[in-house]
Amino acid sequence: MPLSAHDFAAIRLTLELASLTTVLLLIVSTPIAWWLARTRSRLKGPIGAIVALPLVLPPTVLGFYLLVTMGPHGPVGQVTQTLGLGTLPFTFAGLVVASVFYSLPFVVQPLQNAFEAIGERPLEAAATLRAGPWDTFFTVVLPLARPGFFTASILGFAHTVGEFGVVLMIGGNIPGVTRTVSVQIFDHVEAMEYTQAHWLAGGMVVFSFLVLLALYSSRRLKTGFT
Numbered sequence: 001m002p003l004s005a006h007d008f009a010a011i012r013l014t015l016e017l018a019s020l021t022t023v024l025l026l027i028v029s030t031p032i033a034w035w036l037a038r039t040r041s042r043l044k045g046p047i048g049a050i051v052a053l054p055l056v057l058p059p060t061v062l063g064f065y066l067l068v069t070m071g072p073h074g075p076v077g078q079v080t081q082t083l084g085l086g087t088l089p090f091t092f093a094g095l096v097v098a099s100v101f102y103s104l105p106f107v108v109q110p111l112q113n114a115f116e117a118i119g120e121r122p123l124e125a126a127a128t129l130r131a132g133p134w135d136t137f138f139t140v141v142l143p144l145a146r147p148g149f150f151t152a153s154i155l156g157f158a159h160t161v162g163e164f165g166v167v168l169m170i171g172g173n174i175p176g177v178t179r180t181v182s183v184q185i186f187d188h189v190e191a192m193e194y195t196q197a198h199w200l201a202g203g204m205v206v207f208s209f210l211v212l213l214a215l216y217s218s219r220r221l222k223t224g225f226t
Contacts, residue, residue, distance in 0.1 A: 063169025114148020
């Protein structure tokens with residue numbers, strides 16, 4: 001059998017992590033993207049830069065500071081210990097928190113672009129019909145921004161699946177708890193188990209291709225190209 005029980009456990013854990021992270025990212029990113037798309041505040045630039053930091057920061061740098069922040073002596077770690085939750089590093093919950101930070105720009109930016117593309121006219125038309133802000137958002141903005149949510153969901157999920165540096169820094173390498181597919185591949189290569197590494201790495205290549213194919217196909221359909 002090319003794949004072992006540890007391989008399947010890593011695949012299952014990775015899918016669980018990516019699914020939960022994507023849901024949380026959509027919840028967190030939607031108000032951030034809406035604010036960035038609508039605001040004229042001077043804070044738009046700095047906040048936008050903070051959101052985009054994971055695009056340029058080495059994953060190990062982000063992982064290190066998250067590890068310090070969520071560790072026993074960090075501010076978040078002290079709060080979680082006070083609440084009786086222990087510390088987040090080297091737990092699945094810690095992986096989720098780190099993944100949300102690391103994949104944030106991959107969800108915020110597509111949503112921001114979708115919100116900005118809507119323009120003012122639909123919102124003004126809704127206002128003339130006396131629709132409130134919440135009604136306008138749920139009945140006008142969300143349907144028009146649906147392609148952006150589709151793109152954001154796929155990118156957030158795929159980016160989380162492919163994490164390595166942040167996952168290794170925050171979660172370590174605990175089988176069934178924090179060992180994801182990317183870490184499992186690393187373990188196989190370290191042990192010179194190239195056949196198993198090929199199966200997992202090849203699966204990641206196919207997955208990445210299908211993600212890009214879905215994105216480009218959806219964009220072609222949206223623009224009406226044949």
